Amino acid sequence: MFSYMILLPCVVMTATHNGTLARRVSTWREEGGDVFVNLQPSHGMDTPTAKKYVDFLLTLFPKQQIGLIRDAASTHVCDEVKRYVEEKDVVYEFIPAGLTSIMQHCDLYANRRLKAVIKKRFFKLKR
Known part of the structure; x- marks a missing residue:
């Protein structure tokens, strides 16, 4: 049986890798947060x-x-991402x-x- 749902938000924001802010939000999912945030x-x-x-989605299901x-953004259609998605059986x-x-009104x-x-x-929160 097939079903669908609107997924939790995916937010990509500018900040340094592993900086203070990145470390602060890295535990949101473990604490029950309902958003994917990547800095x-x-x-x-x-x-x-x-x-x-993709890994985040797999934790949801x-x-x-x-x-x-x-959509056909270059990051989505690149061979590395396509191979990764296939390896994860998505x-x-x-x-x-x-x-x-x-075709993607919600987005x-x-x-x-x-x-x-x-x-x-x-x-x-950042302040």
Whole structure:
């Protein structure tokens, strides 16, 4: 049987690897936090972050077959990430380039607002 759900937010923000802020948020999941936060020097999804996100998804659905639909961003479609996803036995498909606004409404509209709220609260924590 197939089902779907909107996943927990994935927030990638600019900060130093293993800095004070990164160490502070690294335990959020262990403490019951419901968001994937990755801090790195460059803002945006890179190859290591894409792989960490797959690992995060696997913790949400242990011993279950999961599928992942992503846009055709270069990080998502690179061979290293595709191999990693296949090794983890995750089924994946890509939204063709230019169709994200048509096929991925939640990412463009709902997540944008949600991420803005998370970012605002996050910076309050940072102070």
